[in-house]
Amino acid sequence: MSKNFSENIDQFSQWKTDIGKTLSRFRLWLRRNDLFNDDIDQRLFRLQESLKNEYLTIGFVGEFSRGKTELINALFFAEYGQRILPSEAGRTTMCPTELFYDRKEQRPYLRLLPIETRLDHTPLSEFRRMPNLWTEVPLMTSSAHEMTLALHTITQTKKVTMDEAVKLGFDTEMLERCGDLDEMVEIPSWRHAMVSFPHPMLKQGLCILDTPGLNALGSEPELTLKLLPEVQAIVFLLSADTGVTASDMSIWEDYIQSMDGRDDLGLFAVLNKIDTLWDELSSRKKIDKAVKRMIDTTARQLNIDPRNVLPVSAQKGLVAKVRKEKPLLVKSHIEELEHILSTSLLRNKEKLLTGSLIEETRALIFQSLQVLNNKHDQLISQQKELQSLTGENKSRINDLIEDNGIAMIEFQKKSLSVRPSQRLLERQTKILLSVIDSKTLSKEVEITLDELVNSRTTIGLFRQMNQFFVAIKTIMVELSREAELTNKMTKSLYKKFSTDFGLNLIEPTPFPIVKLNRELNQIIKRSDKLDKNIFTTFTEHSIAVKRFFSGTVTDVMNFFKSTRKEMIDWTQSVVNPLNQQLRIHHHMIMSHRSELNELRKAESNVVGKLKAVQHLLSDIEMERQTALELSNSLDEKKLIKKEKVRPSNIVPLNSANRRKSN
Ligand SMILES: Nc1nc2c(ncn2[C@@H]2O[C@H](COP(=O)(O)OP(=O)(O)OP(=O)(O)O)[C@@H](O)[C@H]2O)c(=O)[nH]1
Ligand SMILES: [Mg+2]
DSSP, X not given: OOHHHHHHHHHHHHHHHHHHHHHHHHHHHHHHTTOOOHHHHHHHHHHHHHHHTOXXXXXXXXXXXXXXXXXXXXXXXXXXXXXXXXXXXXXXXXXXXXXXXXXXXXXXXXXXEEGGGGGSSOOHHHHXXXXXXXXXXXXXXXXXXXXHHHHGGGGOEEEEEHHHHHHTTOOGGGOEEETTEEEEEEEESEEEEEEEOOOHHHHTTEEXXXXXXXXXXXXXXXXXXXXXXXXXXXXXXXXXXXXXXXXXXXXXIIIIGGGTTOTTOEEXXXXXXXXXXXXXXXXXXXXXXXHHHXXXXXXXXXXXXXXXXXXXXXXXXXXXHHHTOHHHHHHHTHHHHHHHXXXXXXXXXXXXXXXXXXXXXXXXXXXXXXXXXXXXXXXXXXXXXXXXXXXXXXXXXXXXXXXXXXXXXXXXXXXXHXXXXXXXXXXXXXXXXXXXXXXXXXXXXXXXXXXXXXXXXXXXXXXXXXXXXXXXXXXXXXXXXXXXXXXXXXXXXXHHHHHHHTOOOOOOOOOOHHHHHHHHHHHHHHHHHHHHHHHHHOSSOOHHHHHHHHHHHHHHHHHHHHHHHHHXXXXXXXXXXXXXXXXXXXXXXXXXXXXXXXXXXXXXXXXXXXXXXXXXXXXXXXHHHHHHHHHHHHHHOOSSOSOOOOSSSOOOBOGXXXXXXX
């Protein structure tokens, strides 16, 4: 196993464990400070669960036979002493294959989704949730030989008529005819493969996506539109023995190039099979020069910086690892590639998680801290009152009790006066929710699907789809309007609270309508791209076209479903802190009252009470420090400490260092 890769993956796992521990410590902190409730409990639970489900995903893409699978074998599975994943000349990997470890089921398996499921309208993402529709092949992980045999199932193909192949969404030009049986063509038996495998790195959260060569990218749009955009690193494979061919170029231009410039994605062009340039009779210097020339040519063709073309020999790297031949390992450049890939994976994952999970947790910590701060302020003023009771001022106790009574009446009055604003906000959040309730949406979807099924022409299908988008966009405009109103109301409620009760409150987080609009637009944009693909891939109205469309409809439905959830969570997150502040405020007045009463009845003395308050204040101070430490530890826990010095001249590919095109 590569030290580079496994160290970085271990680091990711350790990082997740540390964040998980911080979340648990925060949970205890909330309990200690009487700030724990069902809402916070659910939010913390959700954060902890999402942390558990985080994978580091790396995707291998390129024309067939460039050595994608061989590279995966060399990078991750060399310790098995043989090729674990099938890698052969010609077309080998027949369907997108995900390698990971299923932490829920905690067992190895190979699951294959039959190609016929393409006839169904259900998108791949839905099939994932239906394991019974997949064919399962047992994986005997103790034997490398058994593993290899089982994984060979992924390469299975079947013979079907051209007609059937077209119905299944294959491009006729890409299919190979089966010799004498002219009308029959060969197609993959499976649509997708999932391999759960207890490999140490996979167990730590690594997920590898192997893809088949050309044709698959176009015929399984979910691969390019959903799976690839979600990975943290993409390796685009080229081969030194062919150079950049026309089909390499079309994959690069159609699917990969557009992802360049995304700052949460590492994109690497890997020039594999450099061993084909090794010539026993040539000097090392001469070979290096040939490799350099090849890199320059490749960079020119892809229009990227030559430093972004990473030379490697997957095959020799695998052999070197199996035979433990260090000089060959160095010559294969595999370790340099490992270093850059794993570092990039971590960097991109960190960016992603920092923007979501970590920010949300820190916001929760600060919100709770604010409740504690206000409690602290109240205690300070009570302390001042108690201090005024020492010495000659003992008669003041009755005045203070009276003041406390007034404070309670005031508190109740103010609580009543904010009620209407609170109710207004409650009503408004219900309106917000009703804009996208499942009934309204189901009606739109029903109409669309119905018309999709009955539509006779591809043009007709596109028209229906466009109408569907117009309806969805109208809903979104209304949602934006209501969200804006809700945000205004929330802000003014917070303002009223802080002036009425003299509380310091952290500004409420606005409902994230801008982010949601962006997400929906992305789904629509993806669908547009899909339309373009369909026009070029399918000339006739087909079941496959319907399947793609219904995939988009499902995406939109899922988007609204998660928006509804987000809305409910958001409502809780703005209402909850106010309720907590009120509860603590009320509690403080009450406890001060019983304190003063005890003093009056001489059941306790002022000095003792002051000591107790002092105690409470130092406790709060300590808890404040702990909360700040928790927040800092989240902030400081960087996956990548410092940019490590790169072992070679390799830099990741991004728009900043891409060669400027004329
Ligand atoms: N000489 C040489 N051959 C290699 C190297 N890497 C892979 N190959 C060979 O290239 C052929 C194709 O390799 P695969 O790993 O199956 O290629 P792939 O990109 O996964 O191809 P598909 O699965 O068909 O898309 C196999 O015969 C490999 O042994 C390399 O570094 N050097
Ligand atoms: Mg392959």
